[in-house]
Amino acid sequence: MTYDATFENSRPGTRLRPAPSLLLMAVAAAVLAGCANPSHRAPVEDRSGRPVASSPASAAPETAPKPPPGQENLGKPGYYAVKPGDTLIRIGLENGQNWRDIARWNNLENPDRIEVGQVVRVVPPGADPNGVVVRPVAPAARAESRPASGSASGASAPAPAATAPAAASTASASPASGSSSSSSVPAARDGDDDVNWTWPAAGSVVAGFDEVRSKGLSIAGKAGDPVYAAADGRVVYAGSGLRGYGNLIIVKHNATFLSAYAHNQTLLVKEDQAVRRGQKIAEMGASDADRVQLHFEIRRQGKPVDPAKLLPSR
Template sequence: MQGIGNRGWLAGVTLLAALLIAGCAAKRGPVPVEDRGTMANAPVSAAPAVPGVPPITTDPSGKPLPGIENYGKPGYYAVRPGDTIRRIGTETGQNWRDIARWNNLDNPDLIEVGQVLRVIPPVGAAGVPAMPPSTDVKTAAPSMSTPPAAAAPAVAAPAPAAAAAASAAAKPTPAIVTASPATPAATASGDEDVGWIWPAQGSLIAGFDEAKNKGLDIGGKAGDSVLAAADGRVVYAGAGLRGYGNLIILKHNNTYLTAYAHNRTLLVKEDQSVQKGQKIAEMGSSDADRVKLHFEIRRQGKPVDPARYLPAR
């Protein structure tokens, strides 16, 4: 009888456990799957996603993120985790102060993941200085591209009928007849013709490795000259990017940027124009294990092997 009682007790416990498991499963239900293609707050026109940027459209309080209506449009950048306004300026080849101004940022250090920022000058905006073609952005983000030349509408050729009327008029209209088309942005072939020189005289201590080293490491002594590898404009000068120390970034044209890292002293300022061979810094060991210059060439935002571009020594 005792054995029968034990078996009955065990059967009861087993049944109770089964009922509990079934009840939990019924309450929990299947794991919900978020359909990101049909979000209620998804940007209008189904703008393409930017790699690495979550499709967030509102902040924790439910308020739409600034600029979300421009998400995925050319010339705009969606803030990614870990981004700072200075890093965004570096990636897009723009001065971070200009980006802050174009987006009316009261505090440039306060930006949110998913927030969408303009990274090219507003067309025709009051108070925005005219910028030469070389400052147009080619690659603001992986999925962004340069929009058609903004100056085209302003210099569009008159319709045939209007041209005929102008030529037949008693008084010529020099403003229309003699107006020259705006100088187009540099062609791809022109952008490639940079005329590089070596940025330092020391020996090469580390070559390019796409996974481990995005440029060349050139040895030397503290205080050795660091030279601009080509004509350009300073778009960054500071120590705000971890791992680079005192860093200078030059923009040469629509296609190429160069970076000069680990300097002891910076001799140029942001927005300053520099000439090929000009001394822009002194070699150092800031944020590095030894004195060296880390030199990068970025083509349309992507690091390339500088040895393929620099002249043979």
């Protein structure tokens, strides 16, 4: 016979007792009420192995980016802030200096590693802010005429310790100009403008100087035509590392002037070599150009000037 608790509790004179199922429901409701109390929540533990993001209050402060080197010299005369696309060769050209000297003045262990915003010295120690060295310019050594091995790739011997380039006192007649005049380069600042220029090639000028589109003259010719040094000086760059110039030679004549010879087919000199006015230094070509030509620049303290105003009349 089956026991019926409901029937037993319903008999007269009998004390009512709660059914077992109702008792269990009451206990469960009490437990659930205790769990719902927000003041008694158990700590949550993440066992997924994923990193838990910290709150903003506990996050470590971010390290500020390190400023480029040389910021203490920003804006000072004789210093240059590196721009996007700059190389040490271009900085040297734009400031009328040997790129190797700039590397030495700034203790650059790797000249290929400069960063945008970095401030570098572009005048030698002991010079005034305009970059004019106040000591005599050494005379040029005997010029070499043999071709330089590996010159088209920019390979060269290390530059000497002297910061002033060589400038010779007397030069022979130039094949390009036929002139036999000569000049000396005095140590005084005013004398740096007295450079005995000659035409660097015999062809006709097909594009003149334009401060916006052309920083020099374009001289026509055939592949292999001779390219001459426009004045006495010393080669500070010979290679193809400057975009837009192809096989390039840069000659520094004194503390004021340098000249550039671009798009050559063959380079016949190397860096740190002394050259004479009218000496053949390259053969005309079309490297990084759409036609055979010589692009010729003269720069005064790094600023392009019109070569036609300095070269002799033909």
